[in-house]
Amino acid sequence: MVTEITPQSEDFSRWYLDVVRRAELADYTDVKGCMAIRPYGYAIWELIVQGLDRRFKATGHVNAYFPLFIPSSLLMKEKEHVEGFAPQVAWVTRGGDEQLAEPLIIRPTSEVIIGTMYAKWIKSWRDLPVLINQWANVVRWEKVTRPFLRTTEFLWQEGHTAHETEPEAQDETLKILALYKEFAESELAMPVVDGEKSESEKFAGASKTYSIEALMGDGRALQAGTSHNLGQNFAKAFEIQFQGRDKTVQHVWTTSWGVSTRLIGALIMTHGDDSGLILPPRIAPHQVVIVPIPRGNWQETVLPKARELQAELIKAGVRVMLDDRDAYTPGWKFAEWEMRGIPLRMEIGPKDIEKSAVMVARRDTREKTSLPMDAIGPAVVQLLADIQQALYDRALKYREEHTQRVASYDEFKGLMEGRPGFLIAAWCGSQECEAQIKSETQATVRNIPFDRAPTGGGELPASDDPGSCIRCGRASSVEAWFAKSY
RNA sequence: CGGGGCGUGGCUCAGCCUGGUAGAGCACUCGGUUCGGGACCGAGGGGUCGGUGGUUCGAAUCCACUCGCCCCGACCA
Incomplete structure (x- = not known):
């Protein structure tokens, strides 16, 4: 499994x-x-x-x-x-x-x-x-x-x-x-x-x-x-x-x-990705999970340190959970919490305690680094903010890469078939064209954006004129964002 | 609502064709050894086979109906 x-x-x-x-x-x-x-x-x-x-x-x-x-x-x-x-x-x-x-x-x-x-x-x-x-x-x-x-x-x-x-x-x-x-x-x-x-x-x-x-x-x-x-x-x-x-x-x-x-x-x-959920820190029920690494008499050596860490993070305003269950191995817990999307995982074991540090793994990038226990609160707060931003940036980049401005209906049909995402196109506003486009391509008008050139739109025409309707060729008053939708 | 697929322990499935005392792996419980990327050994618990009706001495297995879920299309946050 x-x-x-x-x-x-x-x-x-x-x-x-x-x-x-x-x-x-x-x-x-x-x-x-x-x-x-x-x-x-x-x-x-x-x-x-x-x-x-x-x-x-x-x-x-x-x-x-x-x-x-x-x-x-x-x-x-x-x-x-x-x-x-x-x-x-x-x-x-x-x-x-x-x-x-x-x-x-x-x-x-x-x-x-x-x-x-x-x-x-x-x-x-x-x-x-x-x-x-x-x-x-x-x-x-x-x-x-x-x-x-x-x-x-x-x-x-x-x-x-x-x-x-x-x-x-x-x-x-x-x-x-x-x-x-x-x-x-x-x-x-x-x-x-x-x-x-x-x-x-x-x-x-x-x-x-x-x-x-x-x-x-x-x-x-x-x-x-x-x-x-x-x-x-x-x-x-x-x-x-x-x-x-x-x-x-x-x-x-x-x-x-x-x-x-x-x-x-x-x-x-x-x-989300193939390992499961990825939650942005601001909406994650647990922003951090602490996984103690059991070694020897860990309940009396590692666990108290993990509790200290937890208290430190709570003080810093972080929603943190300590997974001290004995029935599961660390590796199992790593996979489990990754699947459930917790933004940050912290591992603490004898090696970390010796160095007065803690291993920190990001869910979004899977980067794993050692952070000093000293001032761990502010460091984690900063890291969570970085993850929040990174997830937004990644999602925006994905949208930009999947948004294309098109000028001809043939191009529209071709792109909508092969490549999912938004297509920006001039539209005359008639229900007739909208219905026709939908029946021929499955794409619907998602909306007519307030912002003429939201990021990812590609090359804007030189003038403010949206051009002629992608389907019927009549003069258009608007540009619409089309996509197949849920 | 149309087309297709699937319903058997919690999960994934075998068994169905050819009717004859319900199985496996994982999960779960208990004990022990483990633990830095989904550990191992031992002992256990758990399913009237989606439902109803029919055929039959006998149905998970055959027949009819029905319900649910998934996928693809028409409608919608």
């Missing part, structure tokens, strides 16, 4: 599932599409929650909780929203032995129930803005499911805000998207492209949808977060009205935005 993990090059999907299972992130349950998130996976989610929640609060948002069940009639109120979500909704038609007069649906998202409450709570412009976030589970009846990436039930946060004016709602929408991008890049070490979704990829009922898109290790794109400007669509459907400064009664402008446990899938597929 060496790894029990299928190599990425052999079968990326299987590799992903192997990592999820072997690293004990999640496991299948008896309910189709529903996974049990195991303690190690949940610890990652808790760090994601903490990082985001802190940012939401810092930008004036507060948390609240709304019901899991929604009267089915409420869903029907916003036409596009119903059409978008109806096929994915789970229904409750019976309670105990009673048939329900009106069936309940299990929330696939909470716009309608929250909108209904906002209609009660908002009376005046003085009540605005309302900036509420909810941490919750939602259910979407999926046909094809994969752990973390698409599950029938998943955990997420959904922000729902109401504003006095259209520009304020737009500001909020973009502010949150920027927050998501900053979080993904600084905490998850995952570079993302932020931009606007095409009409056909828009959230059901939104005026505008924005997303952050990341590139996975197999060259497919993953939507990692979305932020929607809902305009007055939901305000009108749910009669969320207020009396304005000018005494007239108006509809509010709303937004909604969310990220989910899918981020854990993104993390796995952004950084």
Whole structure:
């Protein structure tokens, strides 16, 4: 037995599932599409929650909780929203032995129930803005499911805000998207492209949808977060009205935005390798694992030193675990913690103690060096920061190498077939071309980036003119990023 | 939802074709020796063979239905 993990090059999907299972992130349950998130996976989610929640609060948002069940009639109120979500909704038609007069649906998202409450709570412009976030589970009846990436039930946060004016709602929408991008890049070490979704990829009922898109290790794109400007669509459907400064009664402008446990899938597929998971230090439940090397009477010689080391690191603010289990050999532990993605491993044995040093091995580069015990805290803190940066740089470099600007449809088709990744191309904006491209190449418009030349775009045309549509040749107003996606 | 594949101790699988008392390796438990890249010896525990129904004296094995998982396509965070 060496790894029990299928190599990425052999079968990326299987590799992903192997990592999820072997690293004990999640496991299948008896309910189709529903996974049990195991303690190690949940610890990652808790760090994601903490990082985001802190940012939401810092930008004036507060948390609240709304019901899991929604009267089915409420869903029907916003036409596009119903059409978008109806096929994915789970229904409750019976309670105990009673048939329900009106069936309940299990929330696939909470716009309608929250909108209904906002209609009660908002009376005046003085009540605005309302900036509420909810941490919750939602259910979407999926046909094809994969752990973390698409599950029938998943955990997420959904922000729902109401504003006095259209520009304020737009500001909020973009502010949150920027927050998501900053979080993904600084905490998850995952570079993302932020931009606007095409009409056909828009959230059901939104005026505008924005997303952050990341590139996975197999060259497919993953939507990692979305932020929607809902305009007055939901305000009108749910009669969320207020009396304005000018005494007239108006509809509010709303937004909604969310990220989910899918981020854990993104993390796995952004950084992982054939040995398993690689976690960026800032999101790793254990940033360091200490493996004592047992020799002779090690419980009384090596172990106390390992405990001292642990205490020293805790003092330095490092999340550290001491693996003092006697039943496993050091070599076994090395492989085990590598597979589970711990950024740094420290080995301490008689030889180290003699030198007053400790062996340190990086998960990302596998470099192994000896560090003096003296001032080990600051040294490890610095090393963790280096790893965090190195993982981001590596992921960005990978994305750059797999992003290509193309000028002709033939080139587009050829590249999309042979080589996974992003293709940047001029697009006229029509749904017709988008659909055609999708059916011919499987690639979809991931988004239209805010930044005309995000890194990795290759040569930019001399002028600001994006050129003519890659497919139909009409004048284009935008450049879009295309990819096969999850 | 269509096409394909697979369901046998926790995991990977053999046994099925040709029906006759359920196996291996790994993992797990206990004892001992070990331990700087997945240690070794000894002794143990654990499966009504995905489910239901049928054929049969007898079904893991044959038949029907059903459920689940994986892969590939159409829909989605």
